[in-house]
Amino acid sequence: MAIDPRPSPGTLSVWAGEPGRLDTNATQVPVVHSVSFGYDNLDEWLRVARGEAPGHNYGRNTNPTVAAFEQKVRELEGAEAATSAATGMGIISSALYALLSPGDRVVSIKDSYGGTNRLFTEFLPRFGIEVALCDTTDHEAIERQVAAGCEVLYLESPTNPTLKVVDVARLAEAGHAAGAVVMVDNTFATPINQTPLELGADLVLHSATKFLGGHADALGGVACGAKVTVDRVFHYREIHGASLHPMAAYLLLRGMKTLHLRVARQNDTALRVARFLESHPAVASVHYPGLESFEGHAIALRQMRGFGGVLAFELQESSLEAVGGVLSRLRWARLAANLGSVETVAGPPATTSHCECTPAERAAMGIPEGLIRYSVGVEDAEDLVADLERALGGLGG
């Protein structure tokens, strides 16, 4: 029998120490950076590629680290299936493009996140998809538009950045009566505070970049729902190609281990901050679903277990200049465009949720320039209240 010659250093550089399969007893989900997954024979490979056996074939389609992240969100949302994308907008656009065709109609709300709003106003109409955007809190108007016929009813609750609340159960019923797929962006609430599938939604969407990851160090998006629907979103995303990176999936997974702790803390702190701001003379109004005085409070009480970590407030002096003054006096807040992180983050819609829009477009959407979106972190509530008191004091209010 011929003895294999000793492999050359070049071949060993490539193969030595790297087994065909990696079996480890790691207690943490490994970051699998592999672009593809190898098989011992074509039969086995074909079974995996056809989905007849568990496993992965090519990284743009599926990846073990990404699959672990999807499973964690899926179980928290109580869904049959989940799929992910590189960003929140990646999964939202995948869901819309996967489920809509030219000639279809979408009904949604005026207050959806700025990027989503752009899809509705700029991109979907270019593909012959009609979009009806309704006043967010006018449930009768939404129901009328839905009854006129639509393939997708798209909701977000609470909304970014004015925290408007829509009655998901009521509108899901209307959507189903019209034969529509009901999608809900659950980014602000998180599955800790709200589970839209239980309220009747068909597809839950997240910018995992926010509370799910919770540390502002990874972008990601995820959709959960029935397998038949999620499979269509997955298929569009695998071809469109905006797949979640395994390293981002790992960071999101790691962040999510403390999701319940962070969100419970952020719920408590946001309510305290909202109550403080409500009583401050320099503040004209506070947008927070947990305040009894807030328009959406009664619906929020029915459909949410906690009111979330984001609030917004309008200054009496409603100008970008006054906003800039308050923001620059805050010590315990990053002035940045993200939200849902362990550190407090603050900013106006002009540089955050609606930076894609012109001032006139923001005004038409009812988003005041003098609004400050304030996403509480996990700092001590007393310090945040004292910080806001100091910053608002500078207005002389």
Ligand SMILES: Cc1ncc(COP(=O)(O)O)c(C=O)c1O
């Ligand atoms: C409610 C909501 N949905 C979707 C998105 C888009 O997510 P991403 O920035 O991860 O694309 C955002 C981003 O701020 C958001 O706030």
